Amino acid sequence: MEATAFQKQYEAFVQKAERAIDTLLPPADTHPTRLHTAMRYSMQAGGKRLRPTLCLAAAEAFANQPEARFAATAVECIHTYSLIHDDLPCMDNSDLRRGRPSCHKAFDEVTALLAGDALLPLAFQLLAQGYASNAELARQLIVELSVASGSTLLVGGQAEDMRASTQGNESQRLEYILHGKTAAMIAAPLAMGAMIGGASKSDIEHCRRAGRAAGVAFQLVDDLLDQSSNTEKMGKPVGADTHNGKFTFVSLHGTKATEQRVQDLTEEAMQHLQSCQGKMDFLCALVASMAKRDR
Numbered sequence: 001m002e003a004t005a006f007q008k009q010y011e012a013f014v015q016k017a018e019r020a021i022d023t024l025l026p027p028a029d030t031h032p033t034r035l036h037t038a039m040r041y042s043m044q045a046g047g048k049r050l051r052p053t054l055c056l057a058a059a060e061a062f063a064n065q066p067e068a069r070f071a072a073t074a075v076e077c078i079h080t081y082s083l084i085h086d087d088l089p090c091m092d093n094s095d096l097r098r099g100r101p102s103c104h105k106a107f108d109e110v111t112a113l114l115a116g117d118a119l120l121p122l123a124f125q126l127l128a129q130g131y132a133s134n135a136e137l138a139r140q141l142i143v144e145l146s147v148a149s150g151s152t153l154l155v156g157g158q159a160e161d162m163r164a165s166t167q168g169n170e171s172q173r174l175e176y177i178l179h180g181k182t183a184a185m186i187a188a189p190l191a192m193g194a195m196i197g198g199a200s201k202s203d204i205e206h207c208r209r210a211g212r213a214a215g216v217a218f219q220l221v222d223d224l225l226d227q228s229s230n231t232e233k234m235g236k237p238v239g240a241d242t243h244n245g246k247f248t249f250v251s252l253h254g255t256k257a258t259e260q261r262v263q264d265l266t267e268e269a270m271q272h273l274q275s276c277q278g279k280m281d282f283l284c285a286l287v288a289s290m291a292k293r294d295r
Contacts, residue, residue: 010282010286014048014049016072017053017069020069020072020073021044022044023069024069025043025073026122034107038107038114038115039115041107041115042083042116043119045100049076054190054193055068055071056072056193057282058189058191058194058207059193059194059197061276061279061282062193063197063198066193066196067196069130070130071141071145071196072189072193073123074123075145075185075188075192077122077123077126078119078120078123078154079185080116081116082116082154082158082185084102084103084113084115085113087103087104088113091158124146127141128142140195144191144192145192148187149188154185156176156180157177157178157180158180161181161246174247174249178215178219178220179215179216181219182216183212183216183219186211186212186214186215186218187208187209187210187211187212188208189211190210190211190283191208194207194278197278199276203275203276203278206275207272207273210269210270213266213269214269214291217262217265217269217290220250220258220262220265221262224259226248263291266287269287
């Protein structure tokens with residue numbers, strides 16, 4: 001896909017995501033106002049909007065004008081809640097997120113904790129209400145997102161990431177963290193978008209597998225950038241993994257092996273997308289851009 005066309009389409013998806021977030025979140029003046037202001041502060045902090053874009057794009061790949069905004073916003077609610085909690089002093093203790101003070105620095109720890117808590121059920125409320133006219137689709141979307149964000153994937157990966165690196169087989173633990181903490185929340189929006197677009201079970205599975213591969217690659221690139229980029233570009237502190245004593249694929253296997261795995265995983269993701277019956281040009285270009293960002 002030509003670079004200018006890709007960028008234009010990507011920006012259009014981001015704008016759709018921003019409008020959906022602004023429309024579907026409770027207004028800031030909803031009581032209690034400090035809580036809802038904090039929710040909107042973190043949700044509207046900008047960023048790449050990668051996950052909602054994946055959802056919106058996957059839906060459009062299989063259908064014309066699909067109603068994917070509820071699912072795209074639900075995915076971003078889960079992602080943002082996880083970032084709010086990840087930044088807390090009891091976790092990674094990060095003062096910066098998406099180029100501005102983390103939620104607990106802009107407000108306070110209790111408000112940040114509760115803002116994350118509130119975004120979690122809001123995600124499933126959006127799915128249940130937004131797709132109420134299609135109960136089976138709503139059920140599938142809720143199952144997909146709840147499994148991806150639950151104790152065996154997103155939260156489980158975070159739990160393993162918080163343990164001391166000397167406990168257990170480091171390579172095995174790292175794979176669990178990669179697939180749980182990051183890849184699951186890349187795979188889910190792709191699969192959910194395909195469901196909304198009416199894709200076949202086979203194509204939904206191809207999207208899910210593409211997301212898993214692209215998600216691991218995305219985290220490996222993040223680990224590379226944590227060593228080589230800067231805070232201004234990343235929008236968050238760099239060198240945090242080393243500072244917090246965390247092990248990464250880079251620390252275990254080196255830069256060259258990490259770069260090779262990023263390439264292999266990206267090719268794997270592209271093969272899954274190209275196996276689908278939908279219009280996959282944009283998604284393939286997006287997966288390729290994820291592997292090349294800021295490097």
